[in-house]
Amino acid sequence: MTRRGSRPLDVAELVERARQGQPRAVARLISLVEDAAPPGTGSGSDGARGQLREVAAALAAHTGRAQVIGLTGAPGVGKSTSAGVLVGALRKAGKRVGVLAVDPSSPFSGGALLGDRIRMQGHALDDGVFIRSMATRGHLGGIAWATPQALRVLDAAGCDVVLVETVGVGQSEVEVISLVDTTLVLLAPGTGDGVQAAKAGILEVADVFVVNKADRDGADQTVRDLEHMISLGRREQEAGSWSPPIVRTVASRGEGGHDVVDAIERHRSWMVSRGELDTRRARRAEAEIQAIALGQLRARLGDVRRGDALGDLTKRVVAGELDPYRAADHLVAELDTGERGAWTPGAV
Amino acid sequence: MTRRGSRPLDVAELVERARQGQPRAVARLISLVEDAAPPGTGSGSDGARGQLREVAAALAAHTGRAQVIGLTGAPGVGKSTSAGVLVGALRKAGKRVGVLAVDPSSPFSGGALLGDRIRMQGHALDDGVFIRSMATRGHLGGIAWATPQALRVLDAAGCDVVLVETVGVGQSEVEVISLVDTTLVLLAPGTGDGVQAAKAGILEVADVFVVNKADRDGADQTVRDLEHMISLGRREQEAGSWSPPIVRTVASRGEGGHDVVDAIERHRSWMVSRGELDTRRARRAEAEIQAIALGQLRARLGDVRRGDALGDLTKRVVAGELDPYRAADHLVAELDTGERGAWTPGAV
Numbered sequence: 001m002t003r004r005g006s007r008p009l010d011v012a013e014l015v016e017r018a019r020q021g022q023p024r025a026v027a028r029l030i031s032l033v034e035d036a037a038p039p040g041t042g043s044g045s046d047g048a049r050g051q052l053r054e055v056a057a058a059l060a061a062h063t064g065r066a067q068v069i070g071l072t073g074a075p076g077v078g079k080s081t082s083a084g085v086l087v088g089a090l091r092k093a094g095k096r097v098g099v100l101a102v103d104p105s106s107p108f109s110g111g112a113l114l115g116d117r118i119r120m121q122g123h124a125l126d127d128g129v130f131i132r133s134m135a136t137r138g139h140l141g142g143i144a145w146a147t148p149q150a151l152r153v154l155d156a157a158g159c160d161v162v163l164v165e166t167v168g169v170g171q172s173e174v175e176v177i178s179l180v181d182t183t184l185v186l187l188a189p190g191t192g193d194g195v196q197a198a199k200a201g202i203l204e205v206a207d208v209f210v211v212n213k214a215d216r217d218g219a220d221q222t223v224r225d226l227e228h229m230i231s232l233g234r235r236e237q238e239a240g241s242w243s244p245p246i247v248r249t250v251a252s253r254g255e256g257g258h259d260v261v262d263a264i265e266r267h268r269s270w271m272v273s274r275g276e277l278d279t280r281r282a283r284r285a286e287a288e289i290q291a292i293a294l295g296q297l298r299a300r301l302g303d304v305r306r307g308d309a310l311g312d313l314t315k316r317v318v319a320g321e322l323d324p325y326r327a328a329d330h331l332v333a334e335l336d337t338g339e340r341g342a343w344t345p346g347a348v
Numbered sequence: 349m350t351r352r353g354s355r356p357l358d359v360a361e362l363v364e365r366a367r368q369g370q371p372r373a374v375a376r377l378i379s380l381v382e383d384a385a386p387p388g389t390g391s392g393s394d395g396a397r398g399q400l401r402e403v404a405a406a407l408a409a410h411t412g413r414a415q416v417i418g419l420t421g422a423p424g425v426g427k428s429t430s431a432g433v434l435v436g437a438l439r440k441a442g443k444r445v446g447v448l449a450v451d452p453s454s455p456f457s458g459g460a461l462l463g464d465r466i467r468m469q470g471h472a473l474d475d476g477v478f479i480r481s482m483a484t485r486g487h488l489g490g491i492a493w494a495t496p497q498a499l500r501v502l503d504a505a506g507c508d509v510v511l512v513e514t515v516g517v518g519q520s521e522v523e524v525i526s527l528v529d530t531t532l533v534l535l536a537p538g539t540g541d542g543v544q545a546a547k548a549g550i551l552e553v554a555d556v557f558v559v560n561k562a563d564r565d566g567a568d569q570t571v572r573d574l575e576h577m578i579s580l581g582r583r584e585q586e587a588g589s590w591s592p593p594i595v596r597t598v599a600s601r602g603e604g605g606h607d608v609v610d611a612i613e614r615h616r617s618w619m620v621s622r623g624e625l626d627t628r629r630a631r632r633a634e635a636e637i638q639a640i641a642l643g644q645l646r647a648r649l650g651d652v653r654r655g656d657a658l659g660d661l662t663k664r665v666v667a668g669e670l671d672p673y674r675a676a677d678h679l680v681a682e683l684d685t686g687e688r689g690a691w692t693p694g695a696v
Contacts, residue, residue: 052673053673057673057674059671060665060668060669060670060671061668062668064666074422074423076422148672278666281666282662282666285662285666285672286659286662288665288672289658289661289662289672289675289676289679290649290658290679292672292673292676293649293676293680294642294646294649296677296680297642297648297649297680298642300645301642301645310634310638314630314633314634314637315630317408317633317637318629318630318633320409320411323401323404323405323407324404324497324636324637324640325400325401325405325640327637327640328637328638328643328644331638332641332644332645
């Protein structure tokens, strides 16, 4: 994959090729999204940021068609394998599928691990499937910023379904996963009981529960725990609300993929009937706008940092001479006055 | 716990009482931190935000003494139980201990679960221990914002050690945990192999590895996997750098607490000898200032939202009439012009 140092992009041509579903063009656009992460998120380059604006403008009219599915769960439940099975079932149903594996792994040396790629390899040569691991590592906001934009690329490239797989169960990932059309939450017997799942904050965002490794001891107990928790939740809900179904799979043997696809379709029908799909899509667009705006503001803070106002303020806070609020006031005041000129409006 | 609706605080008196270690005053100050979460993070009230500035100013001169220890690991490894054992060992060493259980659980109905409290109950009546679960739920940035400030409260209250326990292993939690003095990463046999731990992004931030449930099958393999990964990492490191030790515990039987305390002390000595402790504390203060400044900027975006500029922009993005970058430009432009007057400088 070419990144920095590659020849300048002809954006119009690249977007046109991506719309035709050419994998290299799609890959290059997603790389651009990653490279364009806003200053202060630990990565990103100015050139990429400028081009991304052009790309975003070109894509806008061609998005909003893909069905966006989230897949999450604690480590060890079999997310990558399940993603592979789900892709298989969607392909059999004639869908073009994009997979975004959001991997915030290593804050320092990160990136996608080989294991994911290998488990997905069955689909690697299928030109109806586009698989991409996104290593939006480092600072807060990286995932929230890059994921919706990579989604737009796959959407414009003609994917009928985009599957967003998040590794781990942290706060920012819950946020990302809560912005899809349908969220699948994966559990497996023995990798943490219901209390652990509740701790992870993913029960409330689940539209469909998938109990994987359903051939193992404890699977029935996991299903019963879930049913119990769902029934507790339902008492407070209004009539006609969605009650997340529980689907059993054995992803390692390829079992259950069609049941998951059925559950997704039922959820989609329910959403359409209630206007919920439009609501979720508006929420996703809103979150994206806010993340970009916050990235712009963060970029201004980054400019202040280069002038080392922050370094001086930090020393005074560590010494106990200044509290962090007054330090932050000084930092923000710098934005509003002297440093304004250093910030280029229009470049995220 | 009194929260909103309680009588106005006499800040000077409250801070003085907290400095004397009075639990109710400490609890009230931490509640204030939680209530003061910046607009846009899903919680917080204006009154609390105003008072928090006063509190922060009063605390500034009394902080910087506590040793800050982070404890993290995937769900199911036994973090709460291990925290209890560690607190016991620290108490035997004569330390006053604060525990902050950072629990980003439920984005909607969150809060700390009973299980944690029960497991920590052995220490609940010990007045040398202050235990607090922080449910900084909802939006990105909540944890990064509130944790350092709650730390300051416990620090000023005379805690020799503050233990920050994070539930889960997401991006924002890795960020929080990377800002402590010493990070303990907990693993357990059978709850995910080395690859899963690597995925969680916690290997690089570990100063000490704790293999809990060391009496179980697979513990030796977990230790060997870790040793292998540490040795791979070391090749790239300079001489004199810290190599994270691996400590075995059986927290459910109270075994290994002292070994963990020994490892923490060795790490502290190494940090002091290399100037690393000062570096980490400066990094923590810097992150705190930036989080508050970003909270102020986010608050400005929140004001724009109330005017529903964001709602209109969202509709146009969903309709494909506008790309999210141009929408964000409009949003930021609102900050710089008309909405400025609506923002109260000095209120985070």
